[in-house]
Amino acid sequence: MDGLILAFSVVFPLFAFMVVGYVLRRVKKIDPPTVGKLNQLVFQLCLPLVVFLSIYNSDFEQDFSPKLITTVLCLSLITFALCMVIIPRIEPSNPKRASMIQGIYRSNFVLFGIPVAQAVYGDEAVSITAVAIAVVVPIINALSVFALEWYSDRGCDFKRIGKSMLKHPIIIAALSGLAVKLIGLTIPVLITDVMSDLSAMATPLALLALGASLRMEQLKGSWKQMVFCAVARLIACPLLYISVGIFLGFRGIELIPIFCLAASPTAVSSTAMAQMMGADYELAGQIVAATSLGAILTIFLWISVLENLHFI
Template sequence: MFENFMTALRVVLPLAFLMGIGVLVRKAKVVDRPTMRKVDSLCFRLFMPTLLFKNIYESDLLHNVDGWGFLYVLLCLLILFFIAGIFLPRRLLTDSASAAAVGQALIRPNYILFGIAVAESIFGEGGAGTVALFGALIVPMINVCSTLILELNRSGSADLKKLFLSVLKNPMIIATLLALALQALRIQIPDLLYGVIKDVAGVTTTIAFISLGVSLDLGQALSNRRTLILAVLARMVLIPLIFMPLSIALGFRDGTLCALMIFFGAPTAVSSYPMAVAMDADGPLAGQLVCCTTVVSIFTIFCCTFILRTLGLM
């Protein structure tokens, strides 16, 4: 029991400390949010794809792919898309801009950033391959669903050709396809070059979570407190409580169950805020949802990890 408690603590404490450093850095005026937005862009375009590439390249995933797990998570995403992304926000909120921000927040977890960090804390370095591959396939689908939610609330229709092209250009997809191709062709990257790849991948978690801390701001949350409370409870409590027991009952374990835990229990992705602003949704509400779910996730991910480790499921 104590060992499982310490494992759960090791998962969340480093992430909490890194975000705390980001908050202190902002308060000390060492760096501001506009600067960190450029860092976020660098993380999305370089650091995260490199980390994803490294984890997939180092794992024998072509022979250990959980096909049923992929089908299950895609089915769950579709259910969440229609119910949590479109139906409930429109029923509960009269303002379409707020409904779009909430709908996106409910289905768009910060999967890659939290997933690999949590998986490596639990399974050790190099043990996040399954979680990484799930992310590479899940995240583009989440991006498509998020864009549809925002576009449907803005104009009532969406350009599917644009969505398809944006998925193909996604750095995560490019990194995944490249890693899988090298695995399939059994091509070894020279040690000198791979050392650089590992160095770049190694700074991802640190930089990304410090940047997340810089972005945290709960100052205006009171103005939307009712909507925030309902949305945070739905994203961080209700969705995991419904889908995690179902996942366990269906027999998912270890790396696949960890991937599902992150998919259902991670906070709303940071990228949902700039996307909401760009597509005429409620930007301030989207930013507050990112902040609130991130703070709450420290507790919820700890609880999920501790329970699943204690039950011997992960």
């Protein structure tokens, strides 16, 4: 019963924000242009600030675990490599290949990871998760850009790939946070307070926009590709990551970043990136919709199981 209560307390706020966003669109209080502007605000300002402040406020000496970071990095690279090998064998269309690889590999770690970590273990888990985000998120985004460029009609241009990676707001935020941390620069409290207030809007606004953008018709179309990606994202990835984490001895707080990275749905920004870089953005949107709805159930189930087995 404790596991179910914990799982419900983690999932309900995420679900509630999405429902509010969906209802606001249905009663015409939010229209598609507004959703687009909200997404721009979240992914160009709020989420980058979350990443930057998470790194800036983290205690690397205490929270940096070489074993944990190495594990998370290796699992991410293995997942990406498997996608690059398997997806081309089952999908002939390059635009669909790019969207499927991104849909499986690129999780909404920043948006879902920190709220889930805080709900389960509080601020201590947030700090450890933030360090993992600082290291992993730039690599996840960079490889997503690589996959999109690799299967684009323009062909693979490594110079263009490098420029696309360096222009990504979350990559810029992570690198800036690491630079400030390494230099030892102290930002005035008045400024960090404003940055904190802006970053606090990331989760509510992103989930509201996600809920407002969800349409049942999005779940129609490329059924086989969408279902394959949803199962891989929400079941296969968590099963692989959590099993490896437990096998390597991670428990409690240290297992949370691995769980959050694995169990989060596909990143919302993957649809915009797919459209911008010539991939199948409609399929990308279907994968986001399916995994975002499905994750409410699967995160609930994963937390229930892990808590009842005393792994978290």
